Amino acid sequence: MLLEIRDLSKSYPGPEPDRPVQVLRGVSLSLDAGQTLALTGESGSGKSTLLHLVAGLDHADAGQILLDGREVTRMDDTGRAALRRGTVGVIFQQFNLIPSLDVAANIGFQARLAGRADPARVLALAGALGLGAHLHKYPEQLSGGQQQRVAIARALAARPRLILADEPTGNLDEATAAEVMAQLLALVSEEGAALMMVTHSERMATQLSRRLHLRQGQLEPGP
Amino acid sequence: MTPAILSALAAHWRRNPLQFLTLVLGLAFATALWSGVQAINAEARQSYDRAAASLGEGQxxxxLARDGGWINAARFVALRRAGWLVTPLVEGQITPDAGAPLRLLGIEPLTAPAGMAAAGVARTDLAGFLAGRVLLADPETARRLTPPPAVLQGRQVRAEAGLAPGTVLADIGAAQRLLGREGQVSRLLILPDQPxxxxxxxxxAPDLLRQGAEAAPDPARLTGSFHLxxxxxxxxxxxxxxxxxxxxxxxxxxxxRPLVRTLRALGAPLRLLVGLMLAExxxxxxxxxxxxxLLGYVVAAALLPDVAATIRGLYGASVSGTLELRAVWWLSGLGMALAGTALAASGALWRIARMPPLASAGGRAWAVASARRTLGMAGAGLGLLALAAGIAAFGQGGGLWLGFTLLAALLLGGVLILPPFLALALTLAQRRRMGPVAEWFLADTRQQLPGLGLALMALMLAMAANVGVATMVSSFRLTFTGFLDQRLSAALYVNAEPAGDLRALEAFLEAEARELLPILVTEASVAGWPAQxxxxxxxxxxxxxxxxxxxGAEAWDTLVAGRAVIVNEQLARRADLAPGDALTVLPGLVLPVAAVVGDYGNPVGQVILGEDLFRATFPEAAPRRFAVQADDPDTLRRALLRDHxxxxxxxxxxxxxxxxxxxIFERTFAVTGALNVLTLAVAGFAMLMSLLTLAALRLPQLAPVWALGLTQRHLAGLELLRAGLLAAMTALLALPxxxxxxxxxxxxxNVEAFGWRLPMFLFPADYAxxxxxxxxxxxxAALWPAWRLARRPPAELLKVFANER
Incomplete structure (x- = not known):
C-alpha cells in the first residue's frame, strides 16, 4: 500500500477561543500505487486539509498517515520537508509557481531539490504539456492554463510516488480545464504514480478510478 | 461620497499599521534631524546677532594697540580732548567658581554710541551701573552668577534679555578692577559722526592702529562654514x-491599486480620489x-552644549547653551515635512492618476514597474557622477556652494546606481552553475530589490557619509597631530603677560634657554583680509x-635676513599667493613670499616676518609669549615661578x-560623530521597516518553496543571509x-570653507x-522578520494555497 490513513483528525482554532473547529473526524483511507482518487465534498468539508496533512504541510491532531511505509505523522519538520521534496508532488489551484524563476527553472526546481535533476526530463515534460516555446518566460508572462501546466510538470519532474492535486483546474475555463486534466491523467498513468485529487467538479471526479466524498470531516463513499 | 471614500482609504492604514508606522516614523526622524540642526543654527545666529547688536561689533x-597689547587710558583722554569721539572698551575673561570662563566687557555708557544696545540697557539703572554695583548679563549667564561668585567681588548680576550669551557687562571702571587692569583699556571704538x-x-596716538569695522572678526561669517x-x-x-x-x-x-480600481468602477472621480489621497x-x-x-527639539537640546563649546573653542564666539522654541523652525520643520512628503509621494500619485480603470494590481506589478525604472536610475546616476567628476576636474575654486553641489551629485549619483549595480551583480552571479536553492536565492533576491532598494539606498547614503566623514576626521586628526608636533616643538611655553618686568623676563630666558623663540604678534589687514x-x-x-x-629650505635664510615672508595656506589661497609672489604686508613694506606653511584649525591668515624686521616695523610690540627649548625644563620652570x-x-x-x-579638536567633531551615528540609525530603521513591510508580501513567494521541501527555519536562515549579502554588496559600493x-x-x-587643504589618508580597518x-x-533588522517566518504556524503559510478549508 502506498498511502494508508488511519483515524485522522484535525481541528483549527475557531472564532471562540475554547471552541476549535473540527475539520477532520477520524478519516481513514488507503491508496495503492497507480491508483487515482477523487475527493469531493462541500466547501469546508476538509478536503484541502486532508491533502495538506498527507503532503506534510500541516500537523494532524490524532491518527496516522503512512506514506511509502513511513509514518508522516511522526516526522519532524525536516522529515516532512524531505517527504515533500522526494515523495510527493503537490499541484495547487493557484498554481503557486516561484515568480522569480523562469518556466524551465520552475519545472526542474523540485527535482533538483530532491537530487534528481534531469534536464532532458524537464524538456520532455515541457514538450508534452505544450510549454516548449515558453521555457524562458516568467510565470507572470503566462496564461492561467499555461501556469497550471508548469505546476503539473514541476510536480511530475521529481518522479514522486504520489501526486496531490488541490482543485488543479479550478481557475481554468472549461475547455482548458479538460485539456489540462487529460494531460495530467496521461502523465500520471505513464509514470505509474498515484493521484489524489480534490475537486468540486463531477466531470473531473468521474475521470478518476476511485471517488470518496467528505461530509463534515468524515468520509463516505462517493456516488 | 467623500466620507465614504476617505473611510475606504483609511481602512488600508488600519490593515497595515506597520506601514503607517514606517511612514510616520520615517518622516518624523527625517524632520527631527533637519529641524534639530536648524534649531542649533538658529540659536547660534541669534546669539551672534545679539552680540553684534548689543556691543556694536562689526559696526x-x-x-587697537599696534603691539596687540593694552592701551593706556590716558590715550582715551588725549583723543577726546583733541576732538575725537571715541569710547573705551575693556575686554577680558573671568572664571566663576565652576564652568567655562565668561567674557567680561567694560563699557563707558556716557560716551557709548547709540548703536550699542548694551549701553542703552546700562542706562536704565545708570547710577548703580556707574557705581559698579550692578553688572548685566543675559538671563542664562545671570542665573549662573547668582549668588555672585567670589570673582565678582560682591557685585550683583542683573538679567537683561537681549544681551549676548556668555558675556557680563560692566562699567569700565568695574571691569578694569575685576581684571586687574586699572588705567588700561582693550580698544577704543570710533563713533561714526566725527567733528x-x-x-x-x-x-x-601713533602707537594705535585704526581697524575698519569690516575687518573686525564677524562670528556669523567665521562660523558660516561650520553651520553650513x-x-x-x-x-x-x-x-x-x-x-x-x-x-x-x-x-x-x-x-x-485594487481599491482605487474598485472605487473608480463604483463611480468615484479619479481627480477626487487623487486629491483625497494627497490630502490624507x-x-x-x-x-x-x-x-x-518635537524630536528635533530633543536632538538640538542634546547637541547644543557641545556645539556651543565647539564654536567657542574654534572661533571664540559665544552661543547660548539653552534652546528656545522658535516659531521659525517649527514652521520650517513642518514645511519640510509637507514638502518632503509631497516630493516623495508625487511619483506614486502620478502613477495612480494615470492608471487605466482596469489596470492590473498587486505587489508584483509594483515590483515589475520598479524594475523598469532601474534603467532610468542607472542613467540618472551615471549622469550625476559625471557631473561630480566634471566639478572635481574643472570647478575647483568656484565657491562653497559648488563644493556642496559636488557632494550632492556624488552622493545622489552613487545611490541611484546602487539598485542597477545590485541587479547586475546578481544577474552575473546567476550565470554560474549552482544548486537549486542558491539559484532560487539569487533570483528571489533580485526580485526583492525594488522593495528593498530604497532602504538599501538609505543604508548606502549613511555608510558613504560615515566613510567620508570618518576619513576626513581621521585624516584631519593625523595631519593635525603631525602639525602640532611641528608647531609645538619647544619644551615650554611661557605666557609673559602676568610678568612684572617683561624685559627682565626676556633677558632671563635668553640667558637660561638653549633656544628662545619669542612669539611676536600683531593684528593687521593684509591683502584685504584680517590677518596676524x-x-x-x-x-x-x-x-x-x-x-x-x-x-624650499632656503626660505628661512631669506626670512631671517628680512628679504622675504612666509605665509600660511589660508592667506595664500585667499590672496592667491605662491612662493615668489610679492606681498604688501603694510603700506611701504612689500616682500616676496618665500614659502607657504600649513596652519590647520586657524580661521585667519598669517604673515611671518623675521624677528629683526618685525621689531623694526613694530617697535612697540613686545613678545607676549615665549617658546623655550631648555636642557632642564623643570628647573627652568621652577626658576620662572620663583623669580619672576x-x-x-x-x-x-x-x-x-x-x-x-x-x-578642542575632538570636541569639534563630537557633533559630527553624533549626527553620523543618528544617520546610520535612521538607515537601519529604514531597513527594518522595509523588511517588516515586505515580510507580509513575501509569503506567496516563500510558501511554494516551503511546500516544495525547504523548512521554515531554512527559509528564515536564507532571509538573514539575504539581508547580510545585500548589506555587504551595498557596503562594497558605499566604500568608493x-x-x-x-x-x-x-x-x-574644506579649501572653500576654511582655506586649507588636507592630505587624505586611508583607514582600511575602520572601513572593515x-x-x-x-x-x-x-x-x-532581518532578525525579527526571519524569526517570525521561522515561528509562523504552517496554517498561515497554507492560507497562500487554500481556496477553502
Whole structure:
C-alpha cells in the first residue's frame, strides 16, 4: 500500500477561543500505487486539509498517515520537508509557481531539490504539456492554463510516488480545464504514480478510478 | 461620497499599521534631524546677532594697540580732548567658581554710541551701573552668577534679555578692577559722526592702529562654514528619511491599486480620489512633522552644549547653551515635512492618476514597474557622477556652494546606481552553475530589490557619509597631530603677560634657554583680509620642524635676513599667493613670499616676518609669549615661578599644549560623530521597516518553496543571509563612494570653507569595521522578520494555497 490513513483528525482554532473547529473526524483511507482518487465534498468539508496533512504541510491532531511505509505523522519538520521534496508532488489551484524563476527553472526546481535533476526530463515534460516555446518566460508572462501546466510538470519532474492535486483546474475555463486534466491523467498513468485529487467538479471526479466524498470531516463513499 | 471614500482609504492604514508606522516614523526622524540642526543654527545666529547688536561689533571702526597689547587710558583722554569721539572698551575673561570662563566687557555708557544696545540697557539703572554695583548679563549667564561668585567681588548680576550669551557687562571702571587692569583699556571704538578738523590720529596716538569695522572678526561669517556643514548633515539625514517615506508611500499606493480600481468602477472621480489621497498624506505629514519637530527639539537640546563649546573653542564666539522654541523652525520643520512628503509621494500619485480603470494590481506589478525604472536610475546616476567628476576636474575654486553641489551629485549619483549595480551583480552571479536553492536565492533576491532598494539606498547614503566623514576626521586628526608636533616643538611655553618686568623676563630666558623663540604678534589687514603678523626667530627649532607646503629650505635664510615672508595656506589661497609672489604686508613694506606653511584649525591668515624686521616695523610690540627649548625644563620652570612672579598657569609644557589642542579638536567633531551615528540609525530603521513591510508580501513567494521541501527555519536562515549579502554588496559600493566623498570634503569643501587643504589618508580597518557594522545592522533588522517566518504556524503559510478549508 502506498498511502494508508488511519483515524485522522484535525481541528483549527475557531472564532471562540475554547471552541476549535473540527475539520477532520477520524478519516481513514488507503491508496495503492497507480491508483487515482477523487475527493469531493462541500466547501469546508476538509478536503484541502486532508491533502495538506498527507503532503506534510500541516500537523494532524490524532491518527496516522503512512506514506511509502513511513509514518508522516511522526516526522519532524525536516522529515516532512524531505517527504515533500522526494515523495510527493503537490499541484495547487493557484498554481503557486516561484515568480522569480523562469518556466524551465520552475519545472526542474523540485527535482533538483530532491537530487534528481534531469534536464532532458524537464524538456520532455515541457514538450508534452505544450510549454516548449515558453521555457524562458516568467510565470507572470503566462496564461492561467499555461501556469497550471508548469505546476503539473514541476510536480511530475521529481518522479514522486504520489501526486496531490488541490482543485488543479479550478481557475481554468472549461475547455482548458479538460485539456489540462487529460494531460495530467496521461502523465500520471505513464509514470505509474498515484493521484489524489480534490475537486468540486463531477466531470473531473468521474475521470478518476476511485471517488470518496467528505461530509463534515468524515468520509463516505462517493456516488 | 467623500466620507465614504476617505473611510475606504483609511481602512488600508488600519490593515497595515506597520506601514503607517514606517511612514510616520520615517518622516518624523527625517524632520527631527533637519529641524534639530536648524534649531542649533538658529540659536547660534541669534546669539551672534545679539552680540553684534548689543556691543556694536562689526559696526564701528576700532583703535587697537599696534603691539596687540593694552592701551593706556590716558590715550582715551588725549583723543577726546583733541576732538575725537571715541569710547573705551575693556575686554577680558573671568572664571566663576565652576564652568567655562565668561567674557567680561567694560563699557563707558556716557560716551557709548547709540548703536550699542548694551549701553542703552546700562542706562536704565545708570547710577548703580556707574557705581559698579550692578553688572548685566543675559538671563542664562545671570542665573549662573547668582549668588555672585567670589570673582565678582560682591557685585550683583542683573538679567537683561537681549544681551549676548556668555558675556557680563560692566562699567569700565568695574571691569578694569575685576581684571586687574586699572588705567588700561582693550580698544577704543570710533563713533561714526566725527567733528571736522581734528588732528590726525597718528599725531595724537601713533602707537594705535585704526581697524575698519569690516575687518573686525564677524562670528556669523567665521562660523558660516561650520553651520553650513551642520546644515549639510541635516539635509543628508532628511534625504535618508525621505527614502523611507518614498518607499512606504510607493508600496501603499501600489497596494491600493485594487481599491482605487474598485472605487473608480463604483463611480468615484479619479481627480477626487487623487486629491483625497494627497490630502490624507499631507495630514499624516503634519502629524509626523509635528512629532519630528518635537524630536528635533530633543536632538538640538542634546547637541547644543557641545556645539556651543565647539564654536567657542574654534572661533571664540559665544552661543547660548539653552534652546528656545522658535516659531521659525517649527514652521520650517513642518514645511519640510509637507514638502518632503509631497516630493516623495508625487511619483506614486502620478502613477495612480494615470492608471487605466482596469489596470492590473498587486505587489508584483509594483515590483515589475520598479524594475523598469532601474534603467532610468542607472542613467540618472551615471549622469550625476559625471557631473561630480566634471566639478572635481574643472570647478575647483568656484565657491562653497559648488563644493556642496559636488557632494550632492556624488552622493545622489552613487545611490541611484546602487539598485542597477545590485541587479547586475546578481544577474552575473546567476550565470554560474549552482544548486537549486542558491539559484532560487539569487533570483528571489533580485526580485526583492525594488522593495528593498530604497532602504538599501538609505543604508548606502549613511555608510558613504560615515566613510567620508570618518576619513576626513581621521585624516584631519593625523595631519593635525603631525602639525602640532611641528608647531609645538619647544619644551615650554611661557605666557609673559602676568610678568612684572617683561624685559627682565626676556633677558632671563635668553640667558637660561638653549633656544628662545619669542612669539611676536600683531593684528593687521593684509591683502584685504584680517590677518596676524608674526615675528619669529628662525633658529634650529623652526628650521628642523616646520614643513612647507610650497617653497624650499632656503626660505628661512631669506626670512631671517628680512628679504622675504612666509605665509600660511589660508592667506595664500585667499590672496592667491605662491612662493615668489610679492606681498604688501603694510603700506611701504612689500616682500616676496618665500614659502607657504600649513596652519590647520586657524580661521585667519598669517604673515611671518623675521624677528629683526618685525621689531623694526613694530617697535612697540613686545613678545607676549615665549617658546623655550631648555636642557632642564623643570628647573627652568621652577626658576620662572620663583623669580619672576609667574603663576603656574602661565607656563605650560608641550604635552599640555597638545592635549589642549587635541581636546578642542575632538570636541569639534563630537557633533559630527553624533549626527553620523543618528544617520546610520535612521538607515537601519529604514531597513527594518522595509523588511517588516515586505515580510507580509513575501509569503506567496516563500510558501511554494516551503511546500516544495525547504523548512521554515531554512527559509528564515536564507532571509538573514539575504539581508547580510545585500548589506555587504551595498557596503562594497558605499566604500568608493565614501572615499570620493572624503576626497571632496578634504580637497574641495574644506579649501572653500576654511582655506586649507588636507592630505587624505586611508583607514582600511575602520572601513572593515563599518562594513561589518552595516552587515550586523542589516542582520539585526532581518532578525525579527526571519524569526517570525521561522515561528509562523504552517496554517498561515497554507492560507497562500487554500481556496477553502
Amino acid at each position: 564701528f571702526d576700532l583703535l 571736522q578738523n581734528q588732528p590726525a590720529l597718528d599725531q595724537i 556643514n551642520l546644515t549639510a548633515f541635516g539635509a543628508l539625514s532628511f534625504i535618508v528619511g525621505l527614502f523611507i517615506v518614498h518607499g512606504a508611500v510607493g508600496l501603499a499606493m501600489e497596494q491600493r 498624506l499631507l495630514a499624516i505629514a503634519l502629524l509626523a512633522g509635528g512629532l519630528g519637530v 603678523i608674526y615675528g619669529v626667530r628662525g633658529g634650529p627649532t623652526y628650521r628642523q620642524n616646520w614643513h612647507f607646503l610650497a617653497g 612672579g609667574l603663576p603656574t598657569a602661565a607656563i605650560t609644557d608641550q604635552a599640555e599644549q597638545k592635549a589642549l589642542a587635541l581636546a 563612494l565614501g572615499l570620493g566623498l572624503a576626497w571632496a570634503l578634504l580637497s574641495v569643501v 569595521r563599518l562594513g561589518l557594522a552595516a552587515m550586523v545592522a542589516a542582520g539585526l
